[in-house]
Amino acid sequence: MAFLELEGLRKSYGGHEVLKGIDLSVERHEVICLIGASGSGKSTLLRCVNALESIDAGTVRLDGEVVSGAGVDVNLLRKDIGMVFQSYNLFPHMSVLDNITLAPVRLGGLPREQARARALELLRRVGLEERADAYPDRLSGGQQQRVAIVRTLAMGPRVLLLDEITSALDPELVAEVLGIVRDLAAEGLTMLLATHEMGFAREVASRVCFLHQGCLLEEGPPEQIFTEPHEERTRMFLKSIIEAGRL
Amino acid sequence: MTAQQTLLGGASAAPERAQPVPAPARGFAAAGMTGAALATAATWAVAADLVGAATAGPWRWALGAVAVAGALAVLAVFRPAWDAWRASRACAAALEETDVVAARRLAARVRESAWTALGAALAVLCALGAIVFVLANDAAVQKTFLDGALMWASFPDIARAFATNLVIAVVAQALVLVWALVLALARLAPGRAGRPIRRLATFYIDAVRAVPAIIVIYLIGFGLPLAEVPLLSGLNQTWYAILALTVVYGAYVAEVFRAGIESIHPSQIAASRSLGFSYLATMRHVVVPQATRRVIPPLLNDFISLQKDTALVNVIGSIDAFNQAKILAANNFNLSSVTVVAVLFILITIPQARLVDRLLTRERST
Numbered sequence: 001m002a003f004l005e006l007e008g009l010r011k012s013y014g015g016h017e018v019l020k021g022i023d024l025s026v027e028r029h030e031v032i033c034l035i036g037a038s039g040s041g042k043s044t045l046l047r048c049v050n051a052l053e054s055i056d057a058g059t060v061r062l063d064g065e066v067v068s069g070a071g072v073d074v075n076l077l078r079k080d081i082g083m084v085f086q087s088y089n090l091f092p093h094m095s096v097l098d099n100i101t102l103a104p105v106r107l108g109g110l111p112r113e114q115a116r117a118r119a120l121e122l123l124r125r126v127g128l129e130e131r132a133d134a135y136p137d138r139l140s141g142g143q144q145q146r147v148a149i150v151r152t153l154a155m156g157p158r159v160l161l162l163d164e165i166t167s168a169l170d171p172e173l174v175a176e177v178l179g180i181v182r183d184l185a186a187e188g189l190t191m192l193l194a195t196h197e198m199g200f201a202r203e204v205a206s207r208v209c210f211l212h213q214g215c216l217l218e219e220g221p222p223e224q225i226f227t228e229p230h231e232e233r234t235r236m237f238l239k240s241i242i243e244a245g246r247l
Numbered sequence: 248m249t250a251q252q253t254l255l256g257g258a259s260a261a262p263e264r265a266q267p268v269p270a271p272a273r274g275f276a277a278a279g280m281t282g283a284a285l286a287t288a289a290t291w292a293v294a295a296d297l298v299g300a301a302t303a304g305p306w307r308w309a310l311g312a313v314a315v316a317g318a319l320a321v322l323a324v325f326r327p328a329w330d331a332w333r334a335s336r337a338c339a340a341a342l343e344e345t346d347v348v349a350a351r352r353l354a355a356r357v358r359e360s361a362w363t364a365l366g367a368a369l370a371v372l373c374a375l376g377a378i379v380f381v382l383a384n385d386a387a388v389q390k391t392f393l394d395g396a397l398m399w400a401s402f403p404d405i406a407r408a409f410a411t412n413l414v415i416a417v418v419a420q421a422l423v424l425v426w427a428l429v430l431a432l433a434r435l436a437p438g439r440a441g442r443p444i445r446r447l448a449t450f451y452i453d454a455v456r457a458v459p460a461i462i463v464i465y466l467i468g469f470g471l472p473l474a475e476v477p478l479l480s481g482l483n484q485t486w487y488a489i490l491a492l493t494v495v496y497g498a499y500v501a502e503v504f505r506a507g508i509e510s511i512h513p514s515q516i517a518a519s520r521s522l523g524f525s526y527l528a529t530m531r532h533v534v535v536p537q538a539t540r541r542v543i544p545p546l547l548n549d550f551i552s553l554q555k556d557t558a559l560v561n562v563i564g565s566i567d568a569f570n571q572a573k574i575l576a577a578n579n580f581n582l583s584s585v586t587v588v589a590v591l592f593i594l595i596t597i598p599q600a601r602l603v604d605r606l607l608t609r610e611r612s613t
Binding site: 083093106107 | 514520523525528533536540
């Protein structure tokens with residue numbers, strides 16, 4: 001049985017069905033890249049996995065245990081499944097260090113000093129140790145996103161969901177964020193990422209999934225998806241990406 | 248390629264627009280001069296009146312000095328008026344030499360200076376109107392509202408009573424902060440389980456805001472002692488006032504808090520929830536701290552209203568500044584003591600109003 005399993009996931013907003021029965025299994029240490037046009041359901045899929053959105057039908061299993069539906073302690077689940085957002089969403093009223101230590105201290109029961117030491121260690125790894133006392137509005141977008149990743153990592157998640165984490169960044173800041181994701185992939189963290197960075201997806205993904213209008217249309221190893229996609233839709237999507245000069 | 252095919256839609260083919268030839272704006276200059284002359288004449292008339300009305304003694308000298316200073320100060324209105332006049336003549340000269348650019352610049356200066364003179368003249372005339380009103384009917388207004396001797400004599404008693412207003416205001420403000428936050432959170436209680444609490448809080452806020460504050464004060468101040476509720480009925484008048492104002496302003500400030508909480512972007516809540524925080528923990532650590540910062544200016548506005556409404560407590564007989572002033576006013580058949588109360592409220596309120604403005608400016612700049 002796979003580590004993270006999605007089975008027949010359905011989600012509608014009003015009358016509009018955003019996810020039309022998604023099946024996906026993710027093995028431990030796999031990096032899955034979700035690609036597809038805006039509105040294809042990438043973000044919604046990620047938000048459903050850690051229960052930020054309730055799902056209408058289907059199940060999510062983590063390590064064999066059903067973690068969707070009624071009666072599941074979502075607060076507990078979210079300690080296992082971390083999420084990083086497109087717009088960073090750092091808490092503006094707290095310093096970088098407080099952003100990172102808030103959850104470990106309040107939820108993880110870690111002593112403040114220990115949480116501090118661990119946060120500083122993580123910040124050193126992303127090259128932001130000296131900005132520990134800065135407030136988010138003093139950081140560049142790339143720095144904020146690196147802090148947001150560290151904030152999520154500080155809870156020691158078993159799966160990391162990354163929702164278009166470079167889409168809000170200026171082009172010259174994308175690399176510093178992707179570098180961290182690359183390191184995490186090399187260390188074997190299981191990740192699900194929605195992205196428009198095709199080159200990066202091709203490099204880092206174990207598998208690439210193409211979503212189209214709420215359906216998982218095609219999945220496969222990156223080389224296959226990017227060079228000889230089976231589906232016409234995938235081909236058209238990749239063609240438009242190439243025309244925009246993004247691959 | 249024809250014009251329709253470009254993205255600009257052929258905008259480059261638009262006809263050239265020419266600036267009109269300026270006029271020397273003599274009318275403006277004349278109006279500025281007239282305004283200055285009018286303001287000066289009126290000021291001198293009132294100044295003469297003021298000196299004539301004053302009784303003998305040092306008071307007369309002081310008034311005389313003020314009158315002379317005013318009569319001289321009003322001459323400043325002639326400065327922009329004279330500037331407009333000169334610019335108008337220079338403009339005419341420039342036009343004669345067909346220097347259109349210089350003429351345009353001078354014409355603009357005429358208008359600017361003339362408007363400055365007219366604005367100053369209007370302000371002077373308004374101020375004179377107020378002085379004339381005070382001096383009307385042989386200075387009856389001044390004697391009724393601004394009797395210097397009586398104001399001086401009643402000041403100590405009123406200032407002492409004003410301390411009661413301040414105590415009521417400060418304690419009520421502290422209680423309102425807590426109560427309003429509870430109400431706001433209750434009004435936003437999530438889900439089906441939160442619905443009864445939500446409805447109850449909404450009803451409280453709607454109902455209390457519908458009832459005039461003076462009625463709530465009356466009901467609590469006279470009702471609680473009559474009802475002989477244990478604990479609550481033994482309080483003194485000041486506490487009833489504090490209680491009533493907390494009930495009333497809790498509802499207003501709850502709406503301020505609610506607006507602040509709702510203004511926090513949902514992505515902040517998503518981030519906090521995704522870390523594993525519960526709804527209440529998210530409110531406590533993420534939403535409310537940010538919301539509170541955001542609502543400080545409107546919060547202070549409500550607090551200023553609360554301070555002023557401390558004067559309403561005189562209906563239940565607490566000896567606050569207003570009640571004390573009314574006693575003095577009745578004894579002397581003169582309202583100058585009430586003016587003292589008004590002045591005290593102005594003195595504590597204006598600095599806070601300015602503070603709110605500064606906070607708002609700072610908020611907009613960040």
